[in-house]
């Protein structure tokens with residue numbers, strides 16, 4: 001009994017401290033009754049979710065990346081490193097309870113905060129009003145991935161890690177011009193963003209982002225600096241859009257890097273000789289009728305083995321019913337010839353550019369751009385979508 005009482009009292013002390021650190025005055029309950037929440041995401045089901053954490057009466061949802069940064073020195077460093085001018089409008093994604101927002105409002109002209117969770121918005125607005133900053137804060141209570149951002153000069157944010165990739169794509173490939181984005185990210189993700197060709201972390205994310213922006217490492221942040229502590233450490237990076245970007249159709253570039261980096265350590269020769277890739281490219285390059293490919297594509301994939309590793313055998317060939325055209329050649333036969341020629345064309349481009357034995361993980365953006373240009377000149381295309389006006393972003397950076 002005595003032990004239980006002790007345990008309860010230490011738990012209360014801890015909660016009060018947490019409330020203060022995440023920005024909620026301990027004398028005030030923003031979430032008076034646990035079942036009284038108007039955000040339907042904080043319903044009973046979610047509260048029962050063992051992954052969520054309660055701090056006082058505040059239920060923090062891990063699924064929404066609700067880890068509140070509480071180390072004041074780290075918050076100050078982020079604001080200092082962001083290079084904010086007094087005239088700047090800052091876009092903050094996921095302000096949470098407002099620890100970073102208040103620091104931003106001390107130095108910036110205006111903050112536009114996009115927060116999906118209405119409970120967080122209530123806490124944020126109350127704190128900001130208490131500091132007298134309410135006239136310089138605009139809060140948008142929406143999903144940051146689903147809205148059109150108003151104009152801004154800088155992004156400064158501790159973002160939910162689950163949306164890092166699409167959010168960064170939205171910034172760097174979007175239509176807004178801005179000076180920089182200072183972002184707190186999961187450490188491994190930050191490493192991938194910063195990776196250079198030849199580094200084990202170098203991947204499609206780094207390739208795509210580095211085409212249009214430079215990324216600088218700012219600092220590492222310990223998991224202990226958050227409430228609740230996440231499982232992973234974090235890093236702050238600064239993304240600076242480049243003044244000039246290569247003239248390349250972005251849809252084509254994204255589709256090209258998706259193909260190249262599907263197996264980033266394979267040689268380009270091996271990747272591009274795969275029958276699946278040849279069929280995809282042939283289809284996209286519109287050298288044969290797309291409907292014909294759609295109708296006979298499956299048969300072709302199992303039947304013709306361009307890279308020597310497939311399951312082509314005579315039985316399969318005999319069993320398959322194929323329609324013959326007027327001159328007596330089957331449509332499969334026609335496709336086989338077309339694809340053989342097309343594969344030779346692809347290999348020819350790779351050889352001519354000296355790329356056949358090279359691996360995507362070691363290529364610079366300049367080399368990748370050269371290769372794409374050689375492919376396009378040869379009539380080989382990667383993108384099957386109509387060219388967009390530059391606002392659309394890749395589904396997966």
Ligand SMILES: C[S@@+](CC[C@H](N)C(=O)[O-])C[C@H]1O[C@@H](n2cnc3c(N)ncnc32)[C@H](O)[C@@H]1O
Nearest residue numbers: 067068069094095096115116117143144158160
């Ligand atoms: C890592 S917390 C950061 C909180 C605060 N900025 C800080 O530093 O302590 C992420 C915040 O983003 C919000 N969030 C999650 N998904 C979001 C989305 N799709 N759009 C906008 N906000 C989102 C969460 O509700 C949470 O408040």
